[in-house]
Amino acid sequence: MAEKDSKVAHDGAGHRARLRQKLADSGGESLHDHELIEYLLALAIPRRDTKPLAKALLREFGGIGRLMAADWAQIARVPGMGDTSIAAIKIVQATALRMLRNEVAAQPVLASWQALLDYLRADMAYLTVERVRVLHLNSRNMLIRDDHMGDGSVDQAAIYTREVIKRAIDLGSAALILVHNHPSGSPEPSRQDIDVTRQIIDAGKRLGIGVHDHIIIGTQGHVSLRAKGLL
CATH class of the missing domain: 3.40.140.10 (Cytidine Deaminase, domain 2)
Structure with a gap:
């Protein structure tokens, strides 16, 4: 069992390394929506396979835009989502909106x-x-x-x-x-x-x-x- 768990952890680390390399090479253009959310969640909950959770979130909210716009309580209703992982999503949304708002305010x-x-x-x-x-x-x-x-x-x-x-x-x-x-x-x-x-x-x-x-x-x-x- 320990050997199997070690192999799963190794495979997960390898998968995340591949996502990270795709991000470094393309700036995210080559990543699917679920991969963007998967990697973001992996930063918040690093010892878990976050691909199923990312796909569940996109399925629940109907896309990445609606996921980012969902409030804390709505995201919390999705099984597997805790405060740390919700915060990761909301801080990305807040950062993007701040950048866009600052551009509007500058002129x-x-x-x-x-x-x-x-x-x-x-x-x-x-x-x-x-x-x-x-x-x-x-x-x-x-x-x-x-x-x-x-x-x-x-x-x-x-x-x-x-x-x-x-x-x-x-x-x-x-x-x-x-x-x-x-x-x-x-x-x-x-x-x-x-x-x-x-x-x-x-x-x-x-x-x-x-x-x-x-x-x-x-x-x-x-x-x-x-x-x-x-x-």
Whole structure:
């Protein structure tokens, strides 16, 4: 039995060495999704064969994007996942989002639109509930606050005009970009999305606060209400 355990450990070490070499050679391009998660989990739980667990996670959440977006409690429900391994996944997500957010904050938002979309898609596209955020900009269109206004149900999150405008006044915002996601995957705006946006635009005009856009994020892409001529 000891000899068999030793062989399993040796095989596992050899497999991880091969993954490590593929990572070194290609920067990860040659690794499958399950191999990326497998190697990440191996760093957190090194004495375990993490391939079955990696595949179980991707199967449970439907892909690497939804896995990274899942919250701590959701991941913890998968057998074999403890705090250390969950932390490994969440720290990767947090690092990626920090990099993307810093890129957005480094220059005027309207001049870095693709960077903004990349950040919003990474943060919101795979969420299973609706999330509302408001981006507050100064007079030079630099991001001064990325406000997470709240989460809702699978098909609705409330955007309250009074709360958005009050927050803008408190921050001294010159302009806003409204953002929310559609867990259904389709980013097409609802009638309510359009109506609420116009209410916030009207309220902001009286105070000299502009609304540049309302962006809706989904796994199928994004929609800009301004680009669609709906503002």
